Amino acid sequence: MDILKLSTEWAKSEVFSAKIVWIFSIIEILAAVGFFYFGKTGMAKAFSWPLLIMGIFLVAVGAGLYFTNNPRVAQFEKQYQSDSNAFVQSEIQRTTKSKGEMVNVMRILPAIILIAAIVLLFLSAPLWRAIAVTIAINAAFLMIVDSNTEARNNSYNTQLVSTK
Secondary structure (H helix, E strand, O other), rough: OOOHHHHHHHHHHHHHHHHHHHHHHHHHHHHHHHHHHHHOOHHHHHOOOHHHHHHHHHHEEEEEEEEHHHHHHHHHHHHHHHOOOHHHHHHHHHHHHHHHHHHHHHHHHHHHHHHHHHHHHHHHHHHHHHHHHHHHHHHHHHHHHHHHHEEEHHHHHHHHHHHO
């Protein structure tokens, strides 16, 4: 198995995830604009700001993914060529650390959804309801993206460990 190709494909997949996050953020920002201009009810108008804020938040999340992983595509080859064993060891350490972080993410996101659902049940003001719905949708979306990231990271880690 070619470690360099495996690592490069992993990084390219992470960049693709960033692009998916950006697409969702654009959809949210467009929805916010749509609710602002075309919303006729108080509830529809209430979605404008939460969707806009979460859309901007997702732009930042996507940027973090993109600008962290896109340079890795080029760096992997240089690092691998200079010292392949050190490269593999550093990737194993990084992916092992990511596995631990993903456990926390997969605990926190469902808790956020649960809190948003409780807010939705107990608060009737349109703005609070819009905030709760927007947060729940975004947390669910991030769980989908992160579950794919977690599976990809675990597979990558397993393949790296098996080549040692």
